[in-house]
Amino acid sequence: MAAGIGLLIGILIAGSVIVIRLKASKKPTNAKKILLPPLFMSTGFLMFAEQSTWIPYWEAIIAFLIGTFFSLFLIKTSKFERHSGDVYLKRSKAFALILVGLLAVRTVMKLFLEQSVSLPQTASFFFILAFGMILPWRITMYIMYRRLSREQGIESNA
Template structure:
């Protein structure tokens, strides 16, 4: 997969993430919270690049890319919280910092692709997708756990 297609996919994922965040702040999340995990499914489609015969990636590169993704997810995890509003529904707490972080992360990705020339484009593209997968999976799974905690504490208060 060439880097232009990869970047277009990244932009599409970027808009899906922003839309999901905005919608979660305006509309209540469903009771199960499974929609929080959908971006993992979206980004996992980029793993299809593994079938590209021109991809030359080593095990160490995969581990480093995933670790970078986990580190990048930390500020997103810290700034993503949930609240139960007066009507009893659970929403993503309004926080502009999340949007700034997402924009910075994607800007850094575009900068990396534009400036790193020591790695062939398909490998660099795949590594960027692995970083994205690492932070989205970590961030969204942790957010799902936070959401479930808020929902269960709300349920505990209702039954008391």
């Protein structure tokens, strides 16, 4: 029952991200909109103040590296374009499919992992994985944004 609720929550979150991403592509972006999400997400590291969430360093490194690998798919589908002097994140039809695919892979990993470690440690592993996915993706997006901004002479908000 709990696994079904967790899966449903994951699907709802993935759906929300898809909707937010599609809406975001209708508005111009700036450096703050790109860089603030990983900064806000980093507050989740406070979970490690609780000892039950601790995992071995090598597992944390593996989780981060898996997230970094997953970020490659997000990076590949994130492109910027210029319209009327502003920079917009270009819509990608593949983005929604990639998010659903990542959700499926993550769900299978979670079902496998939670059989051998505690729930707080599973949460730690997947938080680090998600951070490993968001951080390189957003840094790459910022670099692409800055490059396009410099080429077009657009001022940055960072």
